Amino acid sequence: MGSSGDDGYRLLNEYANGFMVSQVLFAACELGVFDLLAEAPGPLDVAAVAAGVAASSHGTELLLDTCVSLKLLKVETRAGKGEHTGRTMIRSDSTPGFPELGTLWWPTSGSPIPNDFVFRFTHAKLSGAPVRYGCVLSRGLCTPLLWTLARIFTLFTSVALHARSEGERLQFMQALQDVWSVNGRSVLTAFDLSGFPRMCDLGGDFFKDPLPEADLYILARILHDWADGKCSHLLERVYHTCKPGGGILVIESLLDEDRRGPLLTQLYSLNMLVQTEGQERSPTHYHMLLSSAGFRDFQFKKTGAIYDAILVRK
DSSP: OOOTTOHHHHHHHHHHHHHHHHHHHHHHHHHTHHHHHHHSSSOEEHHHHHHHHTOOHHHHHHHHHHHHHTTSSEEEEETTEEEEEOOTTSSTTTSTTGGGGGEEEOTTTOOEEESOTTTOSSOOOOOSOOOOOOOOSOGGGSOHHHHHHHHHHHHHHHHHHSOOOHHHHHHHHHHHHHTHHHHHHHHHTSSOOTTOSSEEEOOSSTTTSOOOOOSEEEEESOGGGSOHHHHHHHHHHHHHHSOTTOEEEEEEOOOOTTSOOOHHHHHHHHHHHHHSSOOOOOHHHHHHHHHHTTOEEEEEEOOSSSOEEEEEEO
């Protein structure tokens, strides 16, 4: 199927991410981030902004860093600490009718839904009426790649936002697997894996069930679902099961070391904050988790696609 450089891939990926970008803007507006910064006598650090908008410090930091990447905010680093300043054009009293940005009207339902899809840090539930989503692309007019991506995004929005039937949830999980038809090659060829004859794509209840024997355990989009403590518990379980010379291939979207990019990974991290207890992480963060579990020979490679690869050995 196509590559990450395919025009159709880039187009639909840009549109899909545009939805999340709008949620960053709306969430920051609704929380009062821009008003707080505009009225402050000087730049504010994360703790001050979090206290001012009554939000969690971790969630606020993710939101602020993403706003910086979107050029909605500016950041200054003083004594190793980032301090943020706002732009006067983004204030609740700067544009007539601006408060209406707090609500979107979806034509498929005619019902207003508060714009807290991703970034309500005190709760992660939508309070509006359920919305049915439909794909505006005709399968006959799409390339297989474009249709796959459209299906993935449509199922993501419909299942992730609202309670769905078991059948729709299974469709959603299948759509997540379809991502590898687009991104699988780049992560599986990032390293020479010929020295690992038996590979295990880890799944199931890996916190409780016995782990199968393998030379290489593949953890694809697993660690970003969990807080550090649970990640450490899982990695320690894999380490004790893994034979000497074996290893782990971690497949995740990696943040830059300063956590202020790439934008797509920042958006994913905010999404994980709300839908799970997890986050996206930098290479150094993963190195800390993996080395603490006992693994060595840490290597990582940014693929240029959505997902990156990390390889470690026991």
